[in-house]
Amino acid sequence: GEIMDAIGGYFELADCEQVDNFPHRNGVLLNTGRNALEYILRTIKQISHIYIPYFTCEVVLEPIKRLGIPYSYYHITPCFEIADDIKLGDNEYIIVNNYYGIKDRYISTLYNKYGEHMIVDCAQAFFAPVKSGIKAFYSSRKYVGVADGGVAYLGNEQPIDTSLYEEEPTASHSDHLIIRKEKGAEAGFKRYQANEEALDNQPIRRMSSVTKEALSRIDYEKIKARRLANWTVLEETLADKNQIQLPTTSEFECPMVYPYAVSNGQELRKRLIENKVFVAKYWPNVLPCKGFELEVSLANNVMALPIDQTYGVEYMERIVIIINEFNKRQ
Numbered sequence: 001g002e003i004m005d006a007i008g009g010y011f012e013l014a015d016c017e018q019v020d021n022f023p024h025r026n027g028v029l030l031n032t033g034r035n036a037l038e039y040i041l042r043t044i045k046q047i048s049h050i051y052i053p054y055f056t057c058e059v060v061l062e063p064i065k066r067l068g069i070p071y072s073y074y075h076i077t078p079c080f081e082i083a084d085d086i087k088l089g090d091n092e093y094i095i096v097n098n099y100y101g102i103k104d105r106y107i108s109t110l111y112n113k114y115g116e117h118m119i120v121d122c123a124q125a126f127f128a129p130v131k132s133g134i135k136a137f138y139s140s141r142k143y144v145g146v147a148d149g150g151v152a153y154l155g156n157e158q159p160i161d162t163s164l165y166e167e168e169p170t171a172s173h174s175d176h177l178i179i180r181k182e183k184g185a186e187a188g189f190k191r192y193q194a195n196e197e198a199l200d201n202q203p204i205r206r207m208s209s210v211t212k213e214a215l216s217r218i219d220y221e222k223i224k225a226r227r228l229a230n231w232t233v234l235e236e237t238l239a240d241k242n243q244i245q246l247p248t249t250s251e252f253e254c255p256m257v258y259p260y261a262v263s264n265g266q267e268l269r270k271r272l273i274e275n276k277v278f279v280a281k282y283w284p285n286v287l288p289c290k291g292f293e294l295e296v297s298l299a300n301n302v303m304a305l306p307i308d309q310t311y312g313v314e315y316m317e318r319i320v321i322i323i324n325e326f327n328k329r330q
Contacts, residue, residue, distance in 0.1 A: 021220045023127060024138060027151035028159060029207040031168040033123045033139030036150035037095075038063030039204055040119055040135050043157035048091040053082075055295040056097055057282070060121065078244055078294065081106055088117045098125035100259050100304070105251040116155050124282075127224060127254035140211070142256055144218055149211045168208040223309040224254040230307035233316035234258040241327065244302070257304035260323075265301030268326055272303065275322050279303045 030036045047069050052060060054073040064071050075083035080099040088094060094114055098107055101124050110118060120136035122128050126143040130136060133155050140149035148168060228249055243261040262268055272279050282304060305319055
């Protein structure tokens with residue numbers, strides 16, 4: 001049979017088009033999402049404590065530990081919302097995740113409760129609207145083919161002058177994007193992982209000019225439309241089998257992946273990967289820890305089905321076929 005291209009994984013280098021609808025031109029443009037968080041934390045005069053979700057990416061801890069800020073974890077519900085009733089003291093802050101880019105509406109309900117003391121983690125929600133006066137950080141790598149890039153919004157804090165920071169050197173992180181373009185996903189994957197590691201413990205730098213340039217040439221409206229169309233195909237066929245209740249598309253701007261939960265997630269993940277559908281696991285570091293069983297089962301059983309703009313509807317139908325076959329055999 002014909003060899004199908006790998007689905008999912010990460011993006012190849014963005015093709016340049018002449019468009020200029022970059023949604024974050026008013027943000028502070030830095031080298032990574034986690035450094036955008038660090039930049040926000042550095043602008044806050046006093047932080048005595050920060051609450052973070054247990055179900056999150058371990059790199060969020062990097063800047064918190066680096067700045068020596070005391071932190072504690074909170075629980076989330078199966079709908080990816082805060083499970084505990086957290087009351088913040090004067091110098092306390094909370095990081096709230098816009099999971100999979102589908103919690104825009106929920107997060108806007110938290111503005112009234114937490115206001116300036118909330119920092120929204122939009123690493124998975126590149127298109128989530130930016131509310132003035134709200135602290136938030138974004139990352140471009142999960143939505144478009146650039147190697148790095150983070151954006152910080154400071155709410156009403158005073159910015160630190162970014163000319164104090166060096167610019168991120170250009171070529172260092174984009175090997176895997178070029179390899180993907182030339183040789184396909186699996187070839188680039190080792191480099192991709194090396195790039196992910198190379199982003200660890202980087203100092204805050206300004207976004208590289210190459211990344212900035214690439215971001216200014218992407219047609220974001222097209223990306224949104226394609227991702228929503230792909231989401232809809234999966235939603236129409238998988239919703240009744242999905243163990244998590246997902247918000248309707250009117251509740252978010254643009255999804256990162258389609259989260260699909262089944263009780264034997266580990267098995268299905270293997271089957272998808274055998275069929276060259278790469279489903280990223282968020283987050284493998286969520287370790288079994290007493291009291292956090294729900295989070296561990298989310299990490300294990302939620303398939304992040306790819307809906308990237310690089311795929312059309314026929315790819316989505318192929319994913320559906322694989323899943324239906326799998327379900328029949330169960």
